Every structure is written in C-alpha cells, then in structure tokens.
Amino acid sequence: MTTDAMRVTRWLSVALLLCAVPTQAQRFEGPLGGDSNRPWATGVSAEDQQAAQALFREGNDHLRESVFVEAIRSYRRALGHWNHPAIHYNLALALMNLDQPIEVHKHLQSAMRHGVEPLDAGRFEHARAYQALIEQQLTWVDIACDEVGAVVTLNGQPLFTAPGRFQGLIRPGTHSIVALKEGYLSTEKRQALMPGEKVTFHLDLFTEEQVIRYRRRWSTWVPWAVLGTGLAIAGGGGVMHSKAEERFRAFDARIPATGAPLSSELSSLRRQGSRLQGAAIGAYSLGGAVLLSGAIMLYLNRRESYRITPETNERFTAAPFVSAGSRGLLGEFRF
Secondary structure: OOHHHHHHHHHHHHHHHHHHHHHHOOOOOOOOOOOOOOOOOOOOOHHHHHHHHHHHHHHHHHHHOOOHHHHHHHHHHHHHHOOOHHHHHHHHHHHHOOOOHHHHHHHHHHHOOOOOOOOOHHHHHHHHHHHHHHHHHOEEEEEEEOOOOOEEEEOOEEEEEOOEEEEEEEOOEEEEEEEEOOOOEOEEEEEEEOOOOEEEEEEOOEOHHHHEEEEOOOOOHHHHHHHHHHHHHHHHHHHHHHHHHHHHHHHHHHOOOOOOOOOHHHHHHHHHHHHHHHHHHHHHHHHHHHHHHHHHHHHHOOOEEEEOOOOOOOEEEEEEEEEOOEEEEEEEEEO
16 A cells, blocks of 8 residues: 555544544533632632633533534633633534534643543543544644744745744645745745644745856857857858959950950869859858857857755765775765
C-alpha cells in the first residue's frame, strides 16, 4: 500500500471513530461545582454562577433534543458568566455534530485544564480520547516569521504581525501562507497538508536587490562577434566588387572597335570580372544574413531578470571528514 493510500485510510478511520465516539459520550448533567476554593471558581460571583448554571441547563436541554445550534448558543452565553470546564466539555460535544474540529479541540483543552476533578474520570478520559482523535484528523503547523512589521496571512486571513509565531491545528488540504511587508517582495509557501502531519514553516522576506539576478542567453561577446563576422564578409564582398569593376573597366578600354575577335587576354579579363562580381554578390548575401543573425542575437541577448530563492541561492557548507588514515574538511557548493 502506498504512503498516500495509508494516509487516506488512516484519515477515514479517524473520521469514523469521531462519528462513533460522541454516541458513547456522557454529557455533564449535574450542577456545576461552586466551591470558591476550586481554581475554576475563583473570582466568580454567586450571581454569575447562578446565571451560568441556568444557561448550562438550558444548553443541556437543547443538546438532549439534538438542537445543536441552540445548545451551542446557550453554552457560549454560560461561558460569558463562568469559565467552567464542564461547560467547555458539553460545548465540545455539541460542536462535534456541526463539523467544527478545531473549535472542538480548543474547548476540550479548556475542559481538561484543571484535571479530572471538575468532570470526573470517565468524562476526562473521553475528552482526552476525542482530543487525540481530532489531532489525527487535523494538521499541526508551526508558522514563524522574524521580519519586524511583516504581516503573515493564512489563506488570505491575517495570522499575526512579525516577529511572531503561530502554532496550532488547521484542516488538511492545500493552504497558502504569505508574509508581506512594504519594501520587500512577498514570500508565499503553498503546500498540501495531510491529516496527522506536523509541519513547520519559517518565512523569510527579501528585498528585490537580494533575490533578483540577471542573465543573458549567451556571453556578451557572442552577438558582437557574429556582427563582426558579417561585416567582414560583406567587406570582403566590397573588395571583390571593386576588383571586378577594375577588370571590366580594363576590358572595356581594350576591346577592339572594329569588331575583331577577342583575344585570350581580354576574354580572361571578362571571365575574371564575372567571377569576382558573382563572388561579391554571394559575399553580400552571406554577410547580410550573418549581420541580420547578429542583430537578432543582440536583441535576444538582452539582460533578463529572474528571482532566486534561499534553496537556489549560492551557498557553501562544510563539515569535518574523518576516515581510516585520513582527516579533512568536506565542503559542498550549492547553486
């Protein structure tokens, strides 16, 4: 079985367990403990305790009738009066039915904050089991940025202003994490996250000068060399053209006026002029083509910018190297 298939199987198993566990759970039904010596009751007035107790019972009635939205509303109002672990516990049970795993996890943590006593051992163990299952269903991320003033967002929503760090659970899937700051190029990390993974992201920001490099298709001299070659060929054609005209002028000056047959010397002059003229035309054509190629190469060889990343930036690393009978330093250049 492939790794991806195993992950999918594990996710489906966790999802089925999460659906099954609430049916075994016992919601907290009894009165909320009001002993002022208990840490979860310290500083809570009798009036707030009574108001929270009434709203807690109201939420329990809704939860018993599976009216989950109303139960959640009542429990949240109760927490406004009293931050009691049992209220968090029942609120987590209600939220499980509305596909809110991240909020469920948060309230389970609050429910277990003061240990077993405010819930009892059975409910505490249920809460711990739910929490472990949810952590397998979600992805834990650690996102950090040290650039002062940079705004870090997750899927377009502000997460924190650097320097800072976010550690927590998010839903699996493809997420976009971006760091933005005026005067710097934005840094984005996009990754598909799987259930149960723990992933760390460290966002570094760079100015344009730090990450922009320039390159050409060829060395700078190459197009100029082609242009020079084209000029040389065309210039050679000009020389041959000039010599051809010399031959033709000599031929015209010595041609007999009486219409007598041409001597072998005059015929040779005419042939030489024709050959030189043809060669000159060929040199003009070839030189023009080479010149055009050089001009195109010169245009294509303009300096182009590209962006590097820390992974592609030049880097040298070194480490001690020891083997039988030898010692040294092992180095590696990265580009």
